[in-house]
Amino acid sequence: MFPGMRGGFDQRKMDQLMKQMGIDIEELEDVEEVVIKTAEKDLVFKKADVTVMDAKGQKTYQVIGNPEEIKKEITPDEEDVKFVMEQTNCNEEEAIEALKEYEGDIAEAIISLEE
Missing domain, CATH: 2.20.70.30 (Nascent polypeptide-associated complex domain)
Known part of the structure; x- marks a missing residue:
């Protein structure tokens, strides 16, 4: 005071x-x-x-x-997109969408695409 x-x-x-x-x-x-x-x-x-x-x-x-x-919308790194595509045999659009949905978390993106 x-x-x-x-x-x-x-x-x-x-x-x-x-x-x-x-x-x-x-x-x-x-x-x-x-x-x-x-x-x-x-x-x-x-x-x-x-x-x-x-x-x-x-x-x-x-x-x-x-x-x-x-x-902010995440723009996935090209290397991350390629890695997700290799691990899940998905196309580029699916890999990008999964990475955006899981805010760039590669492991979560891969798990979601393998289900």
Whole structure:
């Protein structure tokens, strides 16, 4: 807890204290979309609330909202496709589809094609 803040939250005092510490906080206006991309999926925040905190030149972004999770489609490696084809005697299209279905897991793709 910060000194002098017993019994309640005083936004003005908090702003003064943050300014003394070299911290500036600003709300980004009219944010339409925030996208976080990972190797496996994208997180898409529509109409997110975004706050930027600048502490002595180091910026931190806070995103508030409910993301839509979009899984990325796997593009199987040529070597993996050939290996699955050799192991199961299937055609290229079947090998690619199995690898996509099992997110690139070669063993699972082979097992599914042998059933």
